[in-house]
Amino acid sequence: MAVTLHEAFVPSCQQILTAMQGLVDKAQQHVEEHGLADAELIEARLCDTMWDLPWHVRSVWVHSAYAISLLPTGEFSPDFTEQPRSWDAMRAQLETAQDALAAVTVDQLEEVAELTVGFVIGGKRLMEFKAQDFLLSFSQPNFYFHATTFYDILRMKGVEIGKRDYLGVPRIKTA
Template identity: 55%
Template sequence: MPMSLHDAFVPSARQILIGMKGLVDKAEAFVRDNGLQDSELIDAKLAEDMWSLPWHVRACWVHTGYAVRLVMDGEFTPDFTEIPSDWEAMRTMLDDALAELDGIDAEALEAISGQTTGFILGGKRLMEMTAANFLLSFNQPNFNFHAATFYGILRMKSMPLGKMDFMGPMRVLGS
């Protein structure tokens, strides 16, 4: 049986989002345990022309549950109107993304997988793809980039993290 669009996108996104929630918890503890100000991590960027930590949380939200919700209607416009300002707001945004993913009807997503999705930015329709290709070749790579950048910022700030912290709970037999 071929893999459904839901199976190709949702479980992996959930896994990494859960890992990110753990990273937020560890970052908050790292700040507290090392006598740092929250802003030393929250305002950190990998490079001056890149986004800070909370922007990457927002981007992960945008490219997961929010994206699927919009793809169901055939048009995607990124939403960066609400950037989380603290650890709790980051956790809440990650929880919201997880809740949206949990609410996705696998059959409904499969039903629209071949339909056209337009990417709208600045009021202009910049490209069109099938829903499946949009989620798997646009949203999924964007999501993974922002999740990895979030992790990279924390490592750059000397947090003792490993790959397993990033990966979240894997889907192993018996779990």
């Protein structure tokens, strides 16, 4: 049985986005329980040359719902203009991504799967993809990178989370 582009991309993004919502809750709980300022975690980075938590939340939106929304235009240019600088703003960004993904249909993705999509930064078209290859070989790896880095920052800062918190609820076989 063939897998649709929708099946290969959307449900896995939804799974991790839901897990990230739980991670945001645990991060906020951690700062409250330990008497820390929110900035202690929100502004944390794995190293000085990497981005902080809000950037990674914005990035999972960029490489999931936003990327899909731009496929029909033939150009993808990441949008990092507004970063969610609070716990509630992070939750809202993740919910926005979830809502947009829930609205995507199998037919919508199949209709654009073969379109050419250019990756554009600073007005320069750096790479071209078929839309399905853009999602599966560019956006999806970026999505997981940023979700994982978000998780890693929280672990580094002492938030009590584990692999199950990152994975969320897998799509298991039911009777």
